[in-house]
Amino acid sequence: MPRLKAALVVALATALGLIGAVSVSGSAQAATxxxxxxxxxxxxxxxxxxxxxxxxxxxxxxxxxxxxxxxxxxxxxxxxxxxxxxxxxxxxxxxxxxxxxxxxxxxxxxxxxxxxxxxxxxxxxxxxxxxxxxxxxxxxxxxxxxxxxxxxxxxxxxx
Known part of the structure; x- marks a missing residue:
């Protein structure tokens, strides 16, 4: 069970990191x-x-x-x-x-x-x-x- 929680935390952190990167690059492109x-x-x-x-x-x-x-x-x-x-x-x-x-x-x-x-x-x-x-x-x-x-x-x- 602890491994499952750790895997979910890593997956969630990775997903949030990717979403943040997309948002930053999208707003940077619009401002160019x-x-x-x-x-x-x-x-x-x-x-x-x-x-x-x-x-x-x-x-x-x-x-x-x-x-x-x-x-x-x-x-x-x-x-x-x-x-x-x-x-x-x-x-x-x-x-x-x-x-x-x-x-x-x-x-x-x-x-x-x-x-x-x-x-x-x-x-x-x-x-x-x-x-x-x-x-x-x-x-x-x-x-x-x-x-x-x-x-x-x-x-x-x-x-």
């Missing part, structure tokens, strides 16, 4: 932020935002308006928070892209994966299922989400 600059392949312009929530692309300057803090969740999805404004990149059903206060909705979650263009990335919104694109009218600042395709307007360099 990676700053990045997102530059379009076609236009050679950087994703930018202002305090009004407008998202566009501008000539790359290295300003905080062009730095995005990427946070990964447990499903390899990302939120992108603008360094200057503290607001999150959000896609809308009408294809517009803005920054908004954090909501945790799928509209603020992005899947970053390899694009068909080597060294570039595709940034797909989980809410509307479309890709971040710098394709628009004659205005090169236009940034929105469009059906994902092989276009260089949908390919982004992430530094």
């Amino acid at each position: 932020r990676s700053p990045m600059v997102i530059k379009n392949m076609q236009t050679d312009r950087c994703l930018s935002s202002n305090s009004a929530g407008t998202v566009h692309s501008n000539p790359c300057s290295g300003s905080d308006n062009q730095i995005w803090d990427r946070t990964l969740d447990g499903d390899s999805n990302s939120t992108l928070r603008n360094r200057a404004t503290g607001r999150y990149l959000q896609a809308h059903a009408n294809e517009t892209v803005t920054t908004q206060p954090r909501s945790g909705s799928a509209a603020q979650k992005w899947r970053i994966s390899h694009s068909p263009h080597e060294g570039y990335w595709r940034i797909k919104n989980l809410g509307n299922g479309k890709c971040l694109s710098n394709y628009g009218s004659s205005d090169p600042r236009t940034t929105r989400t469009l059906t994902c395709g092989p276009s260089t307007f949908d390919a982004w360099k992430i530094n």
Whole structure:
């Protein structure tokens, strides 16, 4: 009987140790932020935002308006928070892209994966299922989400 109790104590301690390790690593992963600059392949312009929530692309300057803090969740999805404004990149059903206060909705979650263009990335919104694109009218600042395709307007360099 004493051996059984000792074995149970060891098993319980081991189980609690493993659970503690999982909890610590899980919370550490959620808190990890990676700053990045997102530059379009076609236009050679950087994703930018202002305090009004407008998202566009501008000539790359290295300003905080062009730095995005990427946070990964447990499903390899990302939120992108603008360094200057503290607001999150959000896609809308009408294809517009803005920054908004954090909501945790799928509209603020992005899947970053390899694009068909080597060294570039595709940034797909989980809410509307479309890709971040710098394709628009004659205005090169236009940034929105469009059906994902092989276009260089949908390919982004992430530094």
